[in-house]
Amino acid sequence: MKGSIRIGSVRGVVLRAHWSVPLIMFLFAYGLASGTLPAYAPELAPVVYAVAGVVGALLLLVSLVVHEAAHALMARRSGISVRDMTLWALGGMTRMDRPTTARAAFAVAVSGPFASLLLGGAALGGAAGVHAVLGWRIPVAVLGWLGGTNLLLGVFNLLPAAPLDGGRVLQAVWWWRAGDRERAQRAAGRSGQIVGITLGVMGWLAFVRGVPGGLWLMIVGLFVAVTSAAERRWAELATALRGLRVAEAMTSPAVTGPDWLTVDRFLSDVAAPAGHSVLALVDFEGRPSGVVQLRRLAAVPSGRREVLRVRAAATPLSQCTLAAPDELLTAVLEGLGSGGGLPILVMDGGRLCGIVTAHDIDRLSRRHTTGMACGAPPPGHGLRLRLPHRRGHSPSGGTSRRRPC
Numbered sequence: 001m002k003g004s005i006r007i008g009s010v011r012g013v014v015l016r017a018h019w020s021v022p023l024i025m026f027l028f029a030y031g032l033a034s035g036t037l038p039a040y041a042p043e044l045a046p047v048v049y050a051v052a053g054v055v056g057a058l059l060l061l062v063s064l065v066v067h068e069a070a071h072a073l074m075a076r077r078s079g080i081s082v083r084d085m086t087l088w089a090l091g092g093m094t095r096m097d098r099p100t101t102a103r104a105a106f107a108v109a110v111s112g113p114f115a116s117l118l119l120g121g122a123a124l125g126g127a128a129g130v131h132a133v134l135g136w137r138i139p140v141a142v143l144g145w146l147g148g149t150n151l152l153l154g155v156f157n158l159l160p161a162a163p164l165d166g167g168r169v170l171q172a173v174w175w176w177r178a179g180d181r182e183r184a185q186r187a188a189g190r191s192g193q194i195v196g197i198t199l200g201v202m203g204w205l206a207f208v209r210g211v212p213g214g215l216w217l218m219i220v221g222l223f224v225a226v227t228s229a230a231e232r233r234w235a236e237l238a239t240a241l242r243g244l245r246v247a248e249a250m251t252s253p254a255v256t257g258p259d260w261l262t263v264d265r266f267l268s269d270v271a272a273p274a275g276h277s278v279l280a281l282v283d284f285e286g287r288p289s290g291v292v293q294l295r296r297l298a299a300v301p302s303g304r305r306e307v308l309r310v311r312a313a314a315t316p317l318s319q320c321t322l323a324a325p326d327e328l329l330t331a332v333l334e335g336l337g338s339g340g341g342l343p344i345l346v347m348d349g350g351r352l353c354g355i356v357t358a359h360d361i362d363r364l365s366r367r368h369t370t371g372m373a374c375g376a377p378p379p380g381h382g383l384r385l386r387l388p389h390r391r392g393h394s395p396s397g398g399t400s401r402r403r404p405c
Contacts, residue, residue, distance in 0.1 A: 003018055003019045003020075004016040004017060004018045004019075004086050004088075005017060010065065010069045010072070010085070011069070011072075011073060013069070013072045013073075013076075013082050013084065013085055014083075014084040014085070015065065015068075015084070015085050015086075015087075016084055016085065016086040016087070017086070017087045017088075018086060018087060018088035018089065020088050020089035021061070021087050021088060021089070023089070024089045025057045025058070025060075025061055026057075028053075028056070028057040028060055029050075029053040029054050029056065029057035030053065031053075032052070032053040032056045032057065032142070032145060033049040033050050033052065033053030033054075034049070034053075036141060036145050037049045037052055037053065037138065037141050037142070040137060040140070040141040040144075041137035041138050041141055044138070048138060052138050052141070052142050055142060056142045056145055056146060059142070059146050060146060060149060060150075061087070063116065063119050063146070063149075063150050063153070064087055064091065064092050064153075065085075065087070065092075066115050066116075066119060067091075067092060067112045067113075067115050067116050067153070067157075068085040068087070068092040068093075068094050068112065069085065069115075070111040070112050070114065070115035071085075071094045071096075071108055071111055071112045072085055072094050072096070073111075074107055074108050074111035075094070075096045075099075075104075075108045077107075078099065078104040078107055078108060079100075079104070080096050080097050080098075080099055080100075080104065080108065081096060081097045082094065082095070082096040082097075083095040083096060090220065090223060091153075091157075096108075098334065099172075102172045102173070102175040102176035102181075102184075103172075103176070105168060105171065105172035105175065106169060106172035106173065106176070108168070109165050109166075109168035109169045109171075109172055110165070110169055112157060112165050113153075113154040113155075113157045113158050113165050113166075114154070115154075116150045116151070116153045116154035116157065117150070117151060117154035117155075119146075119147075119150045120146075120147045120148070120149070120150030120151035120152075120153075120154060121147070121151070122147070123143045123144070123146040123147030123150060124143070124144065124147035124148070124151075125147075126143045126147075127139075127140045127141075127143035127144040127147060130143065159195050160188070160191045160192070160195060161188075161191060161192035161195035161196060161224045161228060162185070162188040162189045162191065162192030162224075162227065162228040162231045162232070163192060163223070163224055163227040163228060163231070164192070164224065167188045167191065167192050167228070168188070170184075170187070170188045170191060171184045171185055171187070171188035172184070174187050174188065182235045182236075182238045182239040182242070183235075183239070185231060185232070185234070185235035185238075186232050186235040186236060186239075188228075188231070189228045189229065189231045189232025189233075189235060190228075190232060191228070192224055192225070192227070192228025192229075192231070192232075193225050193228045193229055193232070195221075195224060195225075195228075196221045196222065196223070196224030196225025196226070196227075196228055197221065197225050198221070199217055199218075199220060199221030199224060200217075200218050200221030200222050200225060201221070202214075202217060202221070203215065203216070203217030203218030203219070203220070203221055204218050237333075237361070237365055238330050238333075240364075240365040241329050241330050241333075241361070241364065241365060242330065243328070244328070244329045244330075244364065245325065245326055245327065245328065245329060246323045246324065246325050246326070246327050246328075246329050246332060246344065246346055246356060247325035247326065247346070247354070248329070248364065249329055249356050249360045249361060249364045250325070250344075250346045250353070250354030250355060250356045250360065251354055251355055251356070251357065251360055252346075252353060252354035252355075253353070253354065254280050254345075254346075254352055254353075254354050254355040255274045255276055255279055255280070255355075256279065256280045256281065256282045256288075256352065257270035257271070257274075257279050257280075257281055257282070257292075257310070258270075258281070258282060258283075258284075258310075259281040259282065259283055259289045259290065259292075259309070259310050259311035259314065260283070260284065260309055260310075260311065261309070261310050262305065262306055262307065262308060262309060262310070263297050263300050263304070263305040263306075263308050263309075263310055263313065264305040264306045266292075266297065266310045267294070267297060267298075267305070271294055271297070276294075277293065277294045277295065278291060278292070278293050278294070278343055278357065279291070279292055279294070280343075280345060280352060280355055281310065281311065281314055282352070287350070288317055288345060288347070288352040289311060289314075289316065289317055290311065290314040290315050290316045290317045290319075290320060291314060291315045291320050291343060291345065292310055292313060292314035292315070293315075296313050296314075297310070297313055300313060317345075320345050321335075321336060321342070321343070321344045321345065322344070322345050322347050323344050323345070323346055323347070323356070324346070324347065324348065325346055325348055325353060325354070329356075329361075329364075332344060332356075333361075342356065342357050342358045342361070343355050343356055343357045343358075344356040
């Protein structure tokens with residue numbers, strides 16, 4: 001996720017935090033120190049509430065790490081490769097390869113909510129014990145708040161909405177019953193859209209009636225609905241492209257241009273005749289060197305276009321998405337991840353033999369959906385295919401050599 005930094009690791013799994021984490025932790029600490037704690041333990045010094053609020057927010061952050069670590073460790077136990085975990089404003093995300101069986105998908109999905117429910121029960125039990133033995137009001141309030149929040153987190157995540165863990169559980173069960181992963185993902189996506197819209201409406205009604213928390217619920221509902229719709233579209237696309245190879249989608253031969261030309265000459269001599277908005281580049285020896293988007297060249301100030309080389313404004317080959325002609329197209333698209341996009345450079349033994357653009361994907365999808373004959377690829381290679389963001393145990397797939405352009 002963009003805007004994230006590494007803050008550590010858990011059992012060898014990299015842990016990252018988005019820039020929104022300190023902000024949301026501050027809001028939790030402030031709400032705890034200014035509302036919950038004074039209401040339960042009044043007439044104490046403000047510094048006591050402030051310190052306890054920070055401690056409570058940090059404990060909640062640890063709880064979120066435990067939730068995501070449960071996903072990651074269960075995935076590893078199921079033989080699924082895990083990339084990293086990222087905390088952000090709406091919870092967390094664990095990037096991993098797609099589960100190969102419904103059983104593994106179910107186990108990974110339920111592990112996070114189970115961990116949250118277990119933590120919630122332990123915190124409430126600790127609050128009851130401290131109250132009975134010591135009677136300290138501040139620790140009781142912090143532990144009670146932490147326990148209630150974890151229980152709420154666990155229950156909320158079990159809602160049958162595709163981005164949430166409950167949506168993954170629904171998808172795994174449907175996959176097991178129907179034997180079709182994409183069909184199960186479409187069902188989970190439809191359920192997520194319904195749940196997301198319902199949460200958004202409930203949040204809006206609460207907000208207009210003077211409940212500030214309704215705004216947060218509305219934002220979460222919108223996120224759930226949008227992400228579920230994206231996952232449903234991806235499942236429909238994966239169904240249409242099932243079993244197809246990269247070679248069946250690529251435009252061949254790929255239109256290329258010399259990377260040593262100046263921007264001015266490249267636009268006039270190469271880009272204009274080609275009629276594409278994304279072009280592959282080659283070096284002096286004719287080897288592929290990267291990809292350039294014409295919108296980036298158009299953004300170069302006119303005074304620099306006569307001296308700036310195209311390769312300076314291009315995406316180098318090391319950062320491009322590469323694929324072999326015989327690879328499964330859906331596997332390559334899954335490997336693009338949540339931040340990736342097209343085009344895909346199709347390489348065969350170090351030789352560029354084609355390029356796959358969003359136009360190619362759309363053309364192939366419509367051909368296999370409608371059964372119509374495939375026509376010539378439309379001009380222009382400028383669209384970007386956006387894969388759905390995966391929340392919780394994100395099955396993003398792919399290998400280390402495939403990097404998004």
